[in-house]
Amino acid sequence: MLANEWKKNAISVMDKIEATQMENIKKVAEVMADTIEAGRWVHTFGCGHANLPIEEMYPRIGGFVGFHPLCELPLTFFTHITGEMGIHQFLWLERAEGYGQTIMKSWNFDEKDVIWIFSHTGINAVNIDVALEAKKRGMKVIVFGSVAETGNKVPRHSCGKNLFQIADYVVDTCCPIVDASCQLKKHQDKVGPLSTMASVTTVWMTICTVAEILEERGVKL
Secondary structure, eight states, X not given: OHHHHHHHHHHHHHHHHHHHSHHHHHHHHHHHHHHHHTTOOEEEEOOGGGGXXXXXXXXXXXXXXXXXXXXXXXXXXXXXXXXXTOHHHHHHHHTOTTHHHHHHTTSOOOTTOXXXXXXXXXXXXXXXXXXXXXXXXXXXXXXXXXXXXXXXXXXXXXXXXXXXXXXXEEEEOOXXXXXXXXXOSSOSSOEXXXXXXXXXXXXXXXXXXXXXXXXXXXXXX
């Protein structure tokens, strides 16, 4: 059954994260803990399915204050496919240079804040805009996504850099190229994507580490 294959593939990704990314996770957790201990915010941003790990982390049971979601409805709600707020508008917006700059104007930031951006490929303009604007404000930029996926793709931004090249810290979600992982016998395209699972896995590995660090410092969650 492909159910077993998907599970095997998912476990393989999680094992690879554990084998290769723990040092990076510890580094970003320290940065986030410093920010939260200082009474500031870890701002989180993503679009499309990369918004799901943001919705997962806060507010919910098992989370804690310190993470501020920057959720833009036009970048997160596209399930109509056609008509108002459909997939065509969404794809245009996430690739529109300048939109991320406008989003960032809506919030007050501090140089002690950090921004945590999720993107599977790291090439879309809105994410790159947000990262560049955060840097202008003195914030550290943390990016979670697939390093393999972005390797052969051209950034959709005039700066010529992808999101991973702009980031101060990167955690690789270790997802395969194209994301989907299970091949059907009579269907050309694979099914069973892994990026959301990998993002949520790295989210909770990171947040649990942040909590552990804050507790060791005597900071009340």
